Amino acid sequence: MSSEASYSVLKVLRSIIQEVNRAENIDQALAIIVARVKLELKADACSVYLYNKELEKLILSATDGLYPDAVGQVDLAFGEGIVGLVAQRAEPINVATAADHPSYSYFPSTGEERFNGFLGVPIIHHRNVLGVLVLQQVSASRYSEDVETLLITIAAQLTGAIATAEVSGGFAAGHDRRDGERKPLMGIAGAPGAAVGKAVIFATEGYSFNIVAERHITQDEVATEKRRYTRALKLVKADLDVMEANISNNILADERAIFDAYKMILDGESFRSGVHSQISKRLAAESALRNVVIGYVDSFKSMDDPYLRARAEDILDLGLRLLRKLLPEQSGKQTFPKNTILVAEMVTAAMLAEVPIRRLRGVVSMQGSGTSHTAILAKALNIPAVLGVDELPLSRVNGIEMVVDGNNGQVLLRPTAQIKREYRLQQQQIEQQSETYETVRDLPSETSDGFAIRLLLNTGLLADINTSRDSTAVGVGLYRTEYPFMVRDRFPGEEEQYRVYRKVLRGFHPLPVTMRTLDIGGDKSLPYFPIEEDNPFLGWRGIRFTLDHPEIFLGQLRAMLRANDGLGNLQILMPMICNLTEIDSTLKLLAQARREVQEELGIVEKPRIGVMVEVPSLIYQLPQVISRVDFLSVGSNDLTQYLLAVDRNNARVSELYDSLHPAVLLALKMVADCGQKAGKEVAICGEMAGDPTAAYLLLGLGFRTLSMNLSSLMRVKWMVRNSSISRCKEVASAALKVDNAAAVRELVAAAQAAES
Ligand code: PEP
Ligand code: MG
Numbered sequence: 169m170s171s172e173a174s175y176s177v178l179k180v181l182r183s184i185i186q187e188v189n190r191a192e193n194i195d196q197a198l199a200i201i202v203a204r205v206k207l208e209l210k211a212d213a214c215s216v217y218l219y220n221k222e223l224e225k226l227i228l229s230a231t232d233g234l235y236p237d238a239v240g241q242v243d244l245a246f247g248e249g250i251v252g253l254v255a256q257r258a259e260p261i262n263v264a265t266a267a268d269h270p271s272y273s274y275f276p277s278t279g280e281e282r283f284n285g286f287l288g289v290p291i292i293h294h295r296n297v298l299g300v301l302v303l304q305q306v307s308a309s310r311y312s313e314d315v316e317t318l319l320i321t322i323a324a325q326l327t328g329a330i331a332t333a334e335v336s337g338g339f340a341a342g343h344d345r346r347d348g349e350r351k352p353l354m355g356i357a358g359a360p361g362a363a364v365g366k367a368v369i370f371a372t373e374g375y376s377f378n379i380v381a382e383r384h385i386t387q388d389e390v391a392t393e394k395r396r397y398t399r400a401l402k403l404v405k406a407d408l409d410v411m412e413a414n415i416s417n418n419i420l421a422d423e424r425a426i427f428d429a430y431k432m433i434l435d436g437e438s439f440r441s442g443v444h445s446q447i448s449k450r451l452a453a454e455s456a457l458r459n460v461v462i463g464y465v466d467s468f469k470s471m472d473d474p475y476l477r478a479r480a481e482d483i484l485d486l487g488l489r490l491l492r493k494l495l496p497e498q499s500g501k502q503t504f505p506k507n508t509i510l511v512a513e514m515v516t517a518a519m520l521a522e523v524p525i526r527r528l529r530g531v532v533s534m535q536g537s538g539t540s541h542t543a544i545l546a547k548a549l550n551i552p553a554v555l556g557v558d559e560l561p562l563s564r565v566n567g568i569e570m571v572v573d574g575n576n577g578q579v580l581l582r583p584t585a586q587i588k589r590e591y592r593l594q595q596q597q598i599e600q601q602s603e604t605y606e607t608v609r610d611l612p613s614e615t616s617d618g619f620a621i622r623l624l625l626n627t628g629l630l631a632d633i634n635t636s637r638d639s640t641a642v643g644v645g646l647y648r649t650e651y652p653f654m655v656r657d658r659f660p661g662e663e664e665q666y667r668v669y670r671k672v673l674r675g676f677h678p679l680p681v682t683m684r685t686l687d688i689g690g691d692k693s694l695p696y697f698p699i700e701e702d703n704p705f706l707g708w709r710g711i712r713f714t715l716d717h718p719e720i721f722l723g724q725l726r727a728m729l730r731a732n733d734g735l736g737n738l739q740i741l742m743p744m745i746c747n748l749t750e751i752d753s754t755l756k757l758l759a760q761a762r763r764e765v766q767e768e769l770g771i772v773e774k775p776r777i778g779v780m781v782e783v784p785s786l787i788y789q790l791p792q793v794i795s796r797v798d799f800l801s802v803g804s805n806d807l808t809q810y811l812l813a814v815d816r817n818n819a820r821v822s823e824l825y826d827s828l829h830p831a832v833l834l835a836l837k838m839v840a841d842c843g844q845k846a847g848k849e850v851a852i853c854g855e856m857a858g859d860p861t862a863a864y865l866l867l868g869l870g871f872r873t874l875s876m877n878l879s880s881l882m883r884v885k886w887m888v889r890n891s892s893i894s895r896c897k898e899v900a901s902a903a904l905k906v907d908n909a910a911a912v913r914e915l916v917a918a919a920q921a922a923e924s
Contacts, residue, residue: 625878732773
């Protein structure tokens with residue numbers, strides 16, 4: 169195919185997909201597919217057969233060329249007819265005369281006897297055959313290879329759209345599938361928990377700059393219009409204060425920095441003077457505002473820098489708020505039912521704060537990652553959130569019921585009574601279980617055969633200090649310093665960091681607090697310092713960044729050391745170390761920071777220093793690593809990702825991501841053995857430490873210090889008290905010998921059932 173031809177193919181493909189994505193429901197989507205494909209590929213008929221799980225049949229779901237009445241009436245089992253054979257084999261069949269094919273099965277209701285040439289390709293989504301796309305022609309000839317490959321490409325591209333339409337719009341042509349079988353929409357688990365509620369699309373209630381006409385004023389009115397704008401500005405700032413206050417009981421100052429950013433945009437000289445100069449040119453306030461906002465939004469949207477591009481949303485949001493104040497006659501407050509699930513293309517921190525917290529049950533955002541501001545706030549507010557749900561049909565979900573499952577990162581639209589019951593039951597079970605777990609709160613964290621297990625806390629939010637102080641944890645095993653960096657609009661200075669770290673160290677004193685040095689990069693980019701790379705997880709991340717920027721690194725180390733003055737409970741942890749030189753360089757910078765702080769404050773205590781084991785190379789250099797520092801802490805989230813070569817945030821390969829893979833367990837055993845041999849502490853602070861199944865194995869592998877989120881502490885402590893190290897060891901050594909993670913899980917489940 170010439171490059172020109174392939175370019176036009178791409179164009180056609182893109183336009184079909186766009187049209188399909190705009191379809192209101194699956195029937196419409198399928199109708200568009202068959203009509204457009206028939207036209208573009210010059211076929212005499214194009215049809216789609218979709219698989220109905222309930223009936224276990226492929227059903228003719230749309231056609232352009234066969235008799236329309238046959239839609240919904242023709243069904244085939246896998247393997248039945250040529251269409252069934254395409255589905256069964258999961259590969260295309262291209263024949264000159266369909267009737268000559270041994271599998272041919274004739275359906276008079278379709279009128280297909282007129283056709284000879286037949287090309288069928290499977291529609292496959294995540295390994296599952298969703299259906300078959302068929303082209304037919306009167307001429308008794310095979311379709312060309314070009315057409316065949318094009319149809320395969322079209323089918324592959326359409327699977328996402330078909331899967332989405334299926335989720336949101338019911339099933340085609342009278343073959344309604346039971347609601348309960350609707351597929352969940354996958355996203356990223358932003359904040360844990362699950363909730364059932366009503367979707368409320370966050371809207372600026374019909375306010376759009378499209379409705380603002382170019383209204384001209386007289387010279388005499390200029391001053392009045394400027395005053396009108398200033399008044400609107402004040403009202404919006406007051407609203408922002410109220411929104412901030414709305415969540416201030418639940419969030420501490422650190423997480424509220426986003427509101428300062430909003431206020432800064434509003435107060436910004438260029439924004440204000442832009443509007444004023446437009447008014448001076450005799451435009452009414454709302455028209456002036458429109459011109460300025462649209463100008464800003466357009467130029468921000470076209471910027472290469474993703475942070476600045478994202479700011480376009482903030483400016484539009486603020487612009488619409490101002491507009492609302494300028495056009496009071498149209499104002500009406502958005503109402504939120506008491507079980508609100510806040511939904512938007514990009515739920516912002518400000519939107520979250522606008523919903524009365526008591527009414528907010530969950531958050532669903534089409535964009536955003538687990539480390540976005542929204543996720544941080546949702547976690548702090550204890551509200552389940554699923555982000556990055558890019559297949560959410562936003563225009564069709566307002567007001568519908570949905571389940572937000574923040575534990576598994578999925579959303580279910582229009583859940584059936586059965587599904588709701590299951591979720592409620594799950595919720596009840598969780599509550600009941602947590603009551604059971606609470607019974608061990610004041611009991612020692614030791615196994616049934618008397619081994620003491622240190623349970624530590626993972627945190628990063630200042631808000632956690634209050635709730636954590638009375639927890640059962642004996643310290644902080646991982647304080648992620650990224651969060652204070654992420655909620656600002658520039659690198660925080662040494663003083664600012666000092667204040668945050670001091671609060672944390674003091675809050676937990678005398679318990680130890682392990683502060684990890686800045687670990688940005690990967691999926692955690694700073695809004696004001698975007699790092700764009702093809703492979704961010706293999707790129708400029710963690711210690712690689714901080715060692716390259718000693719001015720930032722030294723500031724952080726000094727802030728930590730100063731914060732530790734007179735307290736002495738600081739431990740410092742280095743992330744993403746992949747070689748010994750990085751450890752040595754960090755120790756050198758730390759020594760420099762200490763000398764400098766000592767000059768200012770007199771003698772400062774030497775904190776204990778640790779290295780995170782999260783890059784596989786360290787597994788092979790453990791003795792040299794541990795001899796340089798006081799302790800190790802395994803970052804099993806990254807260690808798993810790097811050992812298995814599976815992106816920890818990629819939903820497509822999430823089934824492959826499993827920390828119980830026997831190879832991961834073997835690596836963990838090597839770390840635990842090394843600690844034992846060196847007589848130094850080896851902790852683990854990845855998510856697996858908070859999972860009772862994985863934690864059981866960790867005890868068996870030799871770990872005695874586990875660091876986890878607050879919500880996991882009690883259940884892990886309960887597991888510890890109901891387990892014996894001798895049995896854990898037996899299970900762990902058996903787990904190292906089995907083939908896969910599923911077999912590991914079976915071993916643990918059987919052992920835990922026997923122990924409790
Ligand atoms: C880890 O990788 O296991 C870890 C604790 O660090 P993070 O999840 O912050 O990368
Ligand atoms: Mg990590």
